Amino acid sequence: MNKIIGTLVLVNALGVWGSTLEVLQQRVVVNSSELCILPITAGLLKWDRQPGFVNQVAYIPKLVNSPDLPSWLRYTYDGYNSIGYIYGVPPVHLSSVNLDIIGWNRGDFYDVRKLIISLEIVPKESMKYVAEFKVDNLNIKDMANPRRMGELVDILSDQLSWGNNGAKVVPIFMASAVALGENRVPVKPNEAEGVVVHFASDLDFSPELKKLQVEVQSLWKLRPCPRDLKRTSVERYFRKHNILVDWCTFRLTTLTDSSVEDVDGQVKKEAGGTSHLYRAADDESVNLPSEPEIFTFRSEIPNRTYGFEILLSTIIPGSIGGLVGFLLIVLDQDALFFEAAFRTLFSMLRIKYPRNGSQYIYHQTPQQDVGVVVMTRDNGIDHSSVVMDEDLTPIPPQYTETHPKYVTVIFA
Numbered sequence: 001m002n003k004i005i006g007t008l009v010l011v012n013a014l015g016v017w018g019s020t021l022e023v024l025q026q027r028v029v030v031n032s033s034e035l036c037i038l039p040i041t042a043g044l045l046k047w048d049r050q051p052g053f054v055n056q057v058a059y060i061p062k063l064v065n066s067p068d069l070p071s072w073l074r075y076t077y078d079g080y081n082s083i084g085y086i087y088g089v090p091p092v093h094l095s096s097v098n099l100d101i102i103g104w105n106r107g108d109f110y111d112v113r114k115l116i117i118s119l120e121i122v123p124k125e126s127m128k129y130v131a132e133f134k135v136d137n138l139n140i141k142d143m144a145n146p147r148r149m150g151e152l153v154d155i156l157s158d159q160l161s162w163g164n165n166g167a168k169v170v171p172i173f174m175a176s177a178v179a180l181g182e183n184r185v186p187v188k189p190n191e192a193e194g195v196v197v198h199f200a201s202d203l204d205f206s207p208e209l210k211k212l213q214v215e216v217q218s219l220w221k222l223r224p225c226p227r228d229l230k231r232t233s234v235e236r237y238f239r240k241h242n243i244l245v246d247w248c249t250f251r252l253t254t255l256t257d258s259s260v261e262d263v264d265g266q267v268k269k270e271a272g273g274t275s276h277l278y279r280a281a282d283d284e285s286v287n288l289p290s291e292p293e294i295f296t297f298r299s300e301i302p303n304r305t306y307g308f309e310i311l312l313s314t315i316i317p318g319s320i321g322g323l324v325g326f327l328l329i330v331l332d333q334d335a336l337f338f339e340a341a342f343r344t345l346f347s348m349l350r351i352k353y354p355r356n357g358s359q360y361i362y363h364q365t366p367q368q369d370v371g372v373v374v375m376t377r378d379n380g381i382d383h384s385s386v387v388m389d390e391d392l393t394p395i396p397p398q399y400t401e402t403h404p405k406y407v408t409v410i411f412a
Contacts, residue, residue: 040084051082085144127200167203
């Protein structure tokens with residue numbers, strides 16, 4: 001949202017002050033086949049005061065009479081320092097390029113100024129010996145800083161003795177590791193994406209570099225490479241400047257004469273297997289899908305009916321559910337029927353076959369005729385009028401009791 005508002009303010013400012021817009025010019029000489037980095041600062045646009053807050057001064061770089069930069073140039077912005085960087089490798093067939101830089105200062109009432117940079121390209125043959133690095137803890141805006149790039153050049157030239165014989169070590173390629181597919185976008189925003197950078201020289205590699213390649217050759221099969229998997233013998237030179245190199249991607253490549261031809265005539269095809277990096281960084285090399293040869297109108301496309309699918313999706317589940325419900329009801333009724341039949345049969349068996357032939361003995365008292373009446377359960381009880389209950393308790397043990405009419409009943 002802030003970017004959109006800033007762009008609208010810039011358009012309004014250009015429309016109001018277009019006739020009085022201050023235009024500045026700068027001339028820069030660069031070599032073809034070498035990486036050129038153009039820092040855009042507030043001082044180039046003649047703003048005396050340094051930026052006091054983040055994203056105070058913003059820039060829009062483009063080609064003159066064009067809405068965007070050419071395909072071989074990229075732009076990155078360091079909002080913390082309000083510095084923009086234009087970087088790329090100039091092609092051999094170009095002699096000069098004019099760039100428009102539109103800058104506006106949020107800290108100075110959105111003052112808008114324009115800078116025209118004239119790039120004069122000096123033809124230079126591509127260098128034969130290339131060293132490929134990938135730095136994990138830096139972004140493009142960090143590596144575009146001349147101090148960072150100078151530290152890597154000094155390490156290669158002095159510490160690794162690549163420039164002892166008067167050889168000039170220069171960067172020839174730089175791109176984001178995420179854009180090339182070498183790294184994934186970090187989960188934490190404060191982590192760096194990584195940078196792939198190549199250095200080249202006219203002279204052969206130093207013995208230290210050749211020894212380093214033999215040392216890390218066993219790590220080439222590891223992708224991605226853990227940062228602390230292996231510490232090389234030259235690790236101290238890079239760690240001193242807080243540079244973490246991915247040694248699994250370190251390569252020393254020697255270009256041949258047939259590997260320096262391209263559509264633009266610049267170095268993008270290497271025999272050592274690095275051409276995919278250049279092709280990935282070049283927008284023009286992407287194969288876009290072509291238009292279809294046969295065009296079909298929407299009305300000519302047959303319509304698909306979903307009636308059968310809907311019917312099928314409802315009948316099958318409904319049939320299965322009905323069958324399951326019917327089986328559950330039938331099984332439940334069967335269970336009730338068997339339970340009732342079992343209870344009836346059990347009651348009939350208890351009535352027909354009593355447990356013990358218990359006898360009831362009545363004793364008369366002395367006032368009456370003393371006699372003993374022996375009654376059995378079969379004789380004294382009419383089975384036809386007895387309804388047996390399934391919850392009857394067992395027959396209690398024998399006991400004697402005095403009857404109210406002084407008749408003693410003995411259960412035997």
